[in-house]
Amino acid sequence: MKLLISALAMLAGLAATGAHAQGYPAKPIRLVVGFTPGGGVDINARLLAPKVTEYLGQNVIVDNRPGAGTNIANEFVARAAPDGYTLLINTAAVVINLSLYKKVPYDIKDFQPISLFSQSPNILTVHPSLPVKNVKDLIVLAKAKPGAMNYSSAGSGTTQHLTGELFKLRTGTKIVHVPYKGSAPSLTALLGGEVEMTFANIPAISSHVKSKRLRALANAGAKRAAQMPDLPTLKESGINGVEVVVWYGVLAPAATPRDIVNALASAIAKAARSPDMRQRLLDQGAEPLGSSPEEFAKLLREEQTRWAEVVKVSGAKAD
Numbered sequence: 001m002k003l004l005i006s007a008l009a010m011l012a013g014l015a016a017t018g019a020h021a022q023g024y025p026a027k028p029i030r031l032v033v034g035f036t037p038g039g040g041v042d043i044n045a046r047l048l049a050p051k052v053t054e055y056l057g058q059n060v061i062v063d064n065r066p067g068a069g070t071n072i073a074n075e076f077v078a079r080a081a082p083d084g085y086t087l088l089i090n091t092a093a094v095v096i097n098l099s100l101y102k103k104v105p106y107d108i109k110d111f112q113p114i115s116l117f118s119q120s121p122n123i124l125t126v127h128p129s130l131p132v133k134n135v136k137d138l139i140v141l142a143k144a145k146p147g148a149m150n151y152s153s154a155g156s157g158t159t160q161h162l163t164g165e166l167f168k169l170r171t172g173t174k175i176v177h178v179p180y181k182g183s184a185p186s187l188t189a190l191l192g193g194e195v196e197m198t199f200a201n202i203p204a205i206s207s208h209v210k211s212k213r214l215r216a217l218a219n220a221g222a223k224r225a226a227q228m229p230d231l232p233t234l235k236e237s238g239i240n241g242v243e244v245v246v247w248y249g250v251l252a253p254a255a256t257p258r259d260i261v262n263a264l265a266s267a268i269a270k271a272a273r274s275p276d277m278r279q280r281l282l283d284q285g286a287e288p289l290g291s292s293p294e295e296f297a298k299l300l301r302e303e304q305t306r307w308a309e310v311v312k313v314s315g316a317k318a319d
Helices: 002-022 040-056 068-078 093-100 135-144 159-171 183-191 202-210 258-273 275-283 293-314
Strands: 029-033 060-064 086-090 111-126 150-153 176-179 197-201 215-219 245-253
Touching: 029 040, 029 068, 040 060, 040 086, 040 111, 040 183, 040 202, 040 245, 040 258, 040 275, 068 086, 068 093, 068 245, 086 093, 086 111, 093 159, 093 293, 111 135, 111 159, 111 202, 111 258, 111 293, 135 215, 150 159, 150 183, 159 176, 159 197, 159 293, 183 197, 183 202, 197 202, 202 215, 245 258, 245 293, 258 275, 258 293
Parallel strands: 029 060, 029 086, 150 176, 150 197
Antiparallel strands: 086 245, 111 197, 111 215, 111 245
16 A cells, blocks of 8 residues: 555656646746856857747746856856756856865755757967967066966856966966956956956957957867867967867756756757757857757766866966
8 A cells, every 4th residue: 555655646746747847938937147248158148048939938038147256146046946947057167166166155966957058169369469479479478477467267267267277387377367257357358458368268259359459379179160270279389288168058956857957958959959050159169069968967077077176286266
């Protein structure tokens, strides 16, 4: 009798979950961004939102909640109701922060990975007034003025920050990190000459490089980008161990029902692989992905281990 009651209870639970998922979504979905508008994460979120809206039949609203290296946004989503209506789009910052900050208001176990959307390499970019034409020139200048040069980032714990720390470690240079609340203010600082350099993704810097308001020196990815085929990689420039590709992925609160997770993952993967979106991403220097929740979860585990080691070896701090 106990077994029968247990089985009936399980079936009732499954039926309730199925009914819940079948009616999903019944209201707008919030896609939380931990940066100010205009940066790579925000750009990807605003590309993705209309497509998911199209596939799921409910508006997806981008909600910018910048600050604390995305910890504010991360905590907000981690503590949200696990009903599929509050989602997070982020980069490796979501796991970098776990080893960079002394106290983090969430754990990676608080999230359910849904799907990767796209990826893009970081580009070493300088203000055009800086008297350097390549990476070698930059290193010579930085070593001649230890501690006098600054690099901006979208915030402590972002891939831009850690790419900069890796660059300093591999080149033996002393360059000061200046964090901002997103790629847009970080680039504004560079454009205004407040800092000398930054690492930023192609979608964020491409128009400024084309207008010659900024100068790109090298690609921090594993290979040259189709959008900047003449730009060498850092490895080609003689710097090994600074290969950083920025991925953009969507996560939900941990207890989100599996049927809802699958529906979202399917919509995101479909969006990334749709012909029009694929072309839009490629035009901006991003590579469309689309993945299963399991593939994304595997990447998160690998990234957490990788960046914890980078933080330890580089001595990176949360400024």
